[in-house]
Amino acid sequence: MEIYENLRDLAVIIAAAEVFGLIARKIRLPQVVGQIIAGLIIGPCVLGWAGNTDYIKIFAEVGVVLLMFSAGLGTNLKTLIKTGPVALLMATLGVAVPMLLGTLVTMIFYGFEAVGTAGFYKALFIGVIMTATSVGITVQTLKELGKLKTEIGTTIVSAAIIDDVIGIIVLTVVIGVAKGTGTGAGEILLKTLLFFVLSGVVGFGLYKLFSFLDSKYPHMRRITIFSLALCFALSYIAEKYFGIADITGAYVAGVILCNIKDSGYVDSRVNISSYMFFGPIFFASIGLKTDISGMTWELFAFSLSFVAAALVGKIIGCGFAAKVTKHTWKESLICGIGMMTRGEVALIVSQKGLDAGIITAEDFTPVILLIITSSVLVPILLKVLFKSNKGLSAGKMAAISNND
Amino acid sequence: MEIYENLRDLAVIIAAAEVFGLIARKIRLPQVVGQIIAGLIIGPCVLGWAGNTDYIKIFAEVGVVLLMFSAGLGTNLKTLIKTGPVALLMATLGVAVPMLLGTLVTMIFYGFEAVGTAGFYKALFIGVIMTATSVGITVQTLKELGKLKTEIGTTIVSAAIIDDVIGIIVLTVVIGVAKGTGTGAGEILLKTLLFFVLSGVVGFGLYKLFSFLDSKYPHMRRITIFSLALCFALSYIAEKYFGIADITGAYVAGVILCNIKDSGYVDSRVNISSYMFFGPIFFASIGLKTDISGMTWELFAFSLSFVAAALVGKIIGCGFAAKVTKHTWKESLICGIGMMTRGEVALIVSQKGLDAGIITAEDFTPVILLIITSSVLVPILLKVLFKSNKGLSAGKMAAISNND
Numbered sequence: 130m131e132i133y134e135n136l137r138d139l140a141v142i143i144a145a146a147e148v149f150g151l152i153a154r155k156i157r158l159p160q161v162v163g164q165i166i167a168g169l170i171i172g173p174c175v176l177g178w179a180g181n182t183d184y185i186k187i188f189a190e191v192g193v194v195l196l197m198f199s200a201g202l203g204t205n206l207k208t209l210i211k212t213g214p215v216a217l218l219m220a221t222l223g224v225a226v227p228m229l230l231g232t233l234v235t236m237i238f239y240g241f242e243a244v245g246t247a248g249f250y251k252a253l254f255i256g257v258i259m260t261a262t263s264v265g266i267t268v269q270t271l272k273e274l275g276k277l278k279t280e281i282g283t284t285i286v287s288a289a290i291i292d293d294v295i296g297i298i299v300l301t302v303v304i305g306v307a308k309g310t311g312t313g314a315g316e317i318l319l320k321t322l323l324f325f326v327l328s329g330v331v332g333f334g335l336y337k338l339f340s341f342l343d344s345k346y347p348h349m350r351r352i353t354i355f356s357l358a359l360c361f362a363l364s365y366i367a368e369k370y371f372g373i374a375d376i377t378g379a380y381v382a383g384v385i386l387c388n389i390k391d392s393g394y395v396d397s398r399v400n401i402s403s404y405m406f407f408g409p410i411f412f413a414s415i416g417l418k419t420d421i422s423g424m425t426w427e428l429f430a431f432s433l434s435f436v437a438a439a440l441v442g443k444i445i446g447c448g449f450a451a452k453v454t455k456h457t458w459k460e461s462l463i464c465g466i467g468m469m470t471r472g473e474v475a476l477i478v479s480q481k482g483l484d485a486g487i488i489t490a491e492d493f494t495p496v497i498l499l500i501i502t503s504s505v506l507v508p509i510l511l512k513v514l515f516k517s518n519k520g521l522s523a524g525k526m527a528a529i530s531n532n533d
Numbered sequence: 534m535e536i537y538e539n540l541r542d543l544a545v546i547i548a549a550a551e552v553f554g555l556i557a558r559k560i561r562l563p564q565v566v567g568q569i570i571a572g573l574i575i576g577p578c579v580l581g582w583a584g585n586t587d588y589i590k591i592f593a594e595v596g597v598v599l600l601m602f603s604a605g606l607g608t609n610l611k612t613l614i615k616t617g618p619v620a621l622l623m624a625t626l627g628v629a630v631p632m633l634l635g636t637l638v639t640m641i642f643y644g645f646e647a648v649g650t651a652g653f654y655k656a657l658f659i660g661v662i663m664t665a666t667s668v669g670i671t672v673q674t675l676k677e678l679g680k681l682k683t684e685i686g687t688t689i690v691s692a693a694i695i696d697d698v699i700g701i702i703v704l705t706v707v708i709g710v711a712k713g714t715g716t717g718a719g720e721i722l723l724k725t726l727l728f729f730v731l732s733g734v735v736g737f738g739l740y741k742l743f744s745f746l747d748s749k750y751p752h753m754r755r756i757t758i759f760s761l762a763l764c765f766a767l768s769y770i771a772e773k774y775f776g777i778a779d780i781t782g783a784y785v786a787g788v789i790l791c792n793i794k795d796s797g798y799v800d801s802r803v804n805i806s807s808y809m810f811f812g813p814i815f816f817a818s819i820g821l822k823t824d825i826s827g828m829t830w831e832l833f834a835f836s837l838s839f840v841a842a843a844l845v846g847k848i849i850g851c852g853f854a855a856k857v858t859k860h861t862w863k864e865s866l867i868c869g870i871g872m873m874t875r876g877e878v879a880l881i882v883s884q885k886g887l888d889a890g891i892i893t894a895e896d897f898t899p900v901i902l903l904i905i906t907s908s909v910l911v912p913i914l915l916k917v918l919f920k921s922n923k924g925l926s927a928g929k930m931a932a933i934s935n936n937d
Contacts, residue, residue, distance in 0.1 A: 131772075132587075132590050132591055132594045133594065133768065133769060133772045133773070133779040134769065134773070135591050135594075136594070136595075136598065136765040136766075136768045136769040136779060137765070137766070137769040137773070139595070139762075139765045140762045140763075140764075140765035140766035140769060141762075141766075143758055143761060143762050143765070144758070144759065144762035144766075147754075147755055147758040147759065147762070151755065183536075183587075183588075184587075184588070184591050186536050187536055187539050187588050187591075190536045190537065190539075190540070191540075191543070194540065350551075350808055350809075351551055351555065353809060354547055354548070354551040354808075354809060354813070355548065355551065357547060357809060357810075358543075358544045358545075358547050358548035358551070359544075360544075361540040361541070361543045361544035361547070362540075362541070362544040362545075362548075364537065364540045365537060365538065365540040365541040365544060368535075368537045369537070369538070369541070375537040375540060398805055398809060399809075401802055401805045401806065402805065402806045402809055402810065404754055404758075405754075405757060405758060405761060405802060405803075405806055406761075406806065409758070
């Protein structure tokens, strides 16, 4: 494939994403739903006009990295710290409940097998696949609705970040036990701890450096470019050296810079690149990835139960965590639904299970259905829930400015 | 290579390009020179921190496409038409003179051989390699100096566009004759003609459509996104179906939209993405591509003569064309120097010669030297020449607004 041929894919994707985004808005759906459907329609499932090539993947990856960087930049540190414990509880229950439900559903379909057998580990692993929330779509929806910077918004984003880490630990433990190679959980915990401690220490230094740059050269290109370089570097370092998702690194980079004077300026610059190219490509790529040609009726029945378990699991787990920490019923439901989105990470986890011989290629189909269902449902449900302020406490839903 | 690993390259490239760009400005060199040197330093030649991977290539390609799109958007149609004949003459002589000089220099080094022998074709082909101007760096330099929208700026850009087409025709003829498969010049001419006629006709319809969109939804995301999609689509179509460089398609897309009310708005949006990511990556990638590990003393001597012939050839050819069309000496020199830059296209032409068995892999070294020398020299020389207005006619150097 010649380099220039990618320009066709870019043209088709951004035009289709915009057209469907506009249609979605016309019929009062969140724009992001339109963009995902655009990907479905131009992708291998329907028209086959564009594929999820490696080139599209890198644009999509930059897209979600920028999205999380922007979420980080808009964070209010005080709120982040205040919501930390709630987010931790929400992440923990949001991992535990779907994992249990997923294991249960698989056993109901394929038989209850004794602990230690291949069937048992398969069921357990399918539970593991359900654990990791992919927060990108929720972030974009909350942004569209103007709710990202609220206390609830911050709680959801940080819960999703923590949930990712817990998910990785669970994944490693399950694979380790299933293959009999030991858990490795200690090492991951240590690495994760090290990452956040280092981010705090180095981050403070970087914050001082950027504040200095900022006061000397406000509103200049260099501040945007160096911020962006920091975002990319931290994304890379998180994944390469600490085994933490790159988007977590991007979010942390944003949080490091959220208190510099120009954080809003940088964010607006990042947002322009984001909405022009990278964002639409990321959302459309979710649809582009969707290929369910291997579907059978039996698999379809299992897939439906799988999807239901994964969605309900997050509502129960995260919603319960929110409810016991003094949120209203509606807020708890918002938290549960906000955490329902699954994406890339579920596929990566599945791939690891396939590589380890725990699950089979056929098990990817329910995962893909889960990704597409949650991606389309969550923005719609969130929009409905945010329609009126009834049942929302004013304090938790007020937009908080960065430099509050 | 995992997708996320590209984030490291992106971080390193944009940070290095910005640092060296700032240093360049400090010592009063054009910023773009700093960005190219950044690529040289972090590339395989010196540090080896980043390579010219396929992923970097697509970002770089989008970079030069956006650059040309932006140049098109800033074009004044009247000036473009007015300068057309001058640009055509400049392009023709700018192809002929370097080609003759290149052939001559090669014959001086490797012996004069009879017409029709392999040696003769090799010499002729090395002349062909010198023909195509890569105008990206000149565009960026003129932009930095605020001279892109002047009459001279427009002349140089359109001459470079035409020069590209002539270069392709010459290339096809020479390869056809050398391989005895016929010239194929007629077909290319026809295709080229068809491309510009179609661009005119379809372009007028698109212009009306965008004007309508523009009047209905001014300053909205959709206008930027659809413009961008048009730019990518036309770039792709130009190269895929008409054999014309993608950047020519991008420029034409810009020209089509240059008279809509929001052309300045779209341009400013494109520029933000351009300076944040794509531009620095494009300029740094010129340095990243540079690898001269196969250098010998004999080759070095030839390379120097090759570079000199290629640079002087453009100054004589284009400068003469400018001088006979009533430009001052200084303006003529500016035109000649502005047209000196070579890039990607020279490498693509070389590759075609290698594939056809006319030249050898060793012949790439002088081409790489030419690219890097011209890329660094042209911005510096242009800056020096534009330092004072002495010797420049006011009319030709005044910035012209789009909607003039």
